[in-house]
Amino acid sequence: MSAFRERWAERMPGLAVTATAAALAWGVHLLVPAVPLLTVAVAVGIATAQVPRARVALDGPLRPGLAFSARTLLRTGIVLLGLKLSLADIAGLGWVTIATTVAVVVLAFAGTWALGRAVGLPGREPLLVASGFAICGASAIGAMAAATRARDEEQAHPVALVTLCGTLAIAVLPALWHPLGLTATGFGHWVGAGVHDVGQVVATAQVAGTAALAVAVVVKLTRVLLLAPMVAIAAGLERRRSTDGAGPRPAIVPLFIAGFLAAVLVRTFVAVPESVLVAADVAQTTLLAMALFALGTSVRVAALLHTGWRAAAVGLVSWVLVAALAYGAVLLG
Template sequence: MEAPSMRVQSERRQVPKREGKERGIAKGIAFTLMIAAVAGLIARLPFFEIMGIMILSILIGMVWKNTAGVKLDYQPGIQFSSKVLLRAGIILLGFRLNLLDIAAAGYAVLLTDALVIAFTMSFILLLGKVFRLNKYLTVLIAAGTAICGAAAILAVAPIMRGKQEYTAIAVSCIAILGTVGALMYIFLFPHLPITKHEYGILTGATLHELAHVVAAAVPGGAESSESAVLVKLGRVLLLIPVALLISMLVNRKELAEKGLKSLPIPWFIFGFLLASFVNTLAPIPEQVIAVLLLLSTYLLAMGMAGLGLNVNYRDFSKEGIKPVAVAVIGFAGLLALSPLILLIFRLL
């Protein structure tokens, strides 16, 4: 039997360890918050606003990791940001969706978004096989291109059970490509033989991030912006069934052997859906929604910073040019779908 004095000494030793761990978690979280805050300030600048706070956060985290390094005791807090806070941010992102607005737009929006996602996912998965790219990385690039950029990648990544490096590589590819795409749309807008409404539809259906869509739609005014955001939010809504489908396909062997219990279901996606239902059915003041979306943005940015702080540049060199090639060709294939997208809206 352990003596009382020994038990007291053991408890005294454990208390400083717990306090030290808690301080480490707090420091790591505070560090990712600092990076997100800096990214938020940079994102206000004219060019960088197209990239957005989330993309800038992961890039700053990666640069910091590979130049100054990260203290070991910060790691628990960084991991907390890149997992827990990131998923909380995705849940709050659901408050951006009003399902009645999407329903009021008719079948054209959902039909277009379903076509975009089905074609882009299939095309990029095929490209991944042609280029012999890692299948986990291929799926992440496909989700980011087809659905909603970094948010889709972050939602799908836990299902894939792949390395965090793959998530960072996919996010970086999508970030750069989406920024280039937004600038391209802004430059081409005056020369395109389409209406402002149709221009908004194309930006919403083909660009990666919501920030890219919003920035690219500005030259077309309010008419373009409204149609662009509506089509883009339809793609965001389809993140839920796509994530579940990916989970079933990627883990089909385990599903066949062990049943549904073995299936890694992204439960936070249902939180995202619940938030969208609440926003649709409950009379929430716009000011409250604005605060929740701002909180979502910073939680996601902190999560992205955490991902960046876990990435080494050598992880990028291992994959070479293949991820970039798959992302670029996949985006080009999506752009080639533009005439069909416009035809659907003209007919419906």
């Protein structure tokens, strides 16, 4: 019992900082609704990590709480994210839209992973960049990292890049809406299929009205649903590679992914009270904000500028690839 209390005592300073950062992100989002809350959380984490005095604390007394946030709180937030998904809403898109959305994710993932391997990104960075850009941003990076036991340092470049490119999309995609000849709902479909984070999708699609926003969110959540099978496949491959007996082998389906799928089924088949859904949404957003701030604190911009040019190139090419594939999906739909 004393060991349990000691562990929590070690975590509390870091958890207090991540909670403060989440509150700050909420405040910025409330003041400027067009700025996605989770993007603010990552950006604050990255900015904090560039201050020399702050880095001493981040790598010292705050580290246990930051590590707990980046792992356990992230996984809990992903489980709650499943309550946003109803299979009935996704089925309402029609089989053509569902099929093209799946194709966008699979092709973007495969293309980004192959490019990352081709340019020599180290370790699991190709897999993490592909997850972030093809599926659902920094949340997907954290989920894939948890399933494949990627180190925190391997997540730094992918998180920074997916946050940067997703933020750029908020400004760039609306400027291309009319030149590309898209209707409002077509624009919503394009945004949902091509922008990384759910908050960034909302910020980008809302300029075209409520109909565009509704389509964008459902298409985006269809991509989020693909997080489960893709993480499960990656975990299975990692399990097959873990044959040297060093430590426990990864689960075939990580527990938090099973929880995510269970939450989707609950949302689909159980009449969950609206008050519960609202509370779960607030909790999920807060937990992910805390987790993504913690992930952001692992980014060192100086190191990124000196050694991360290959990752930056892969991220930018992937961003264009996803947008192009998503545009093709709209035309086919």
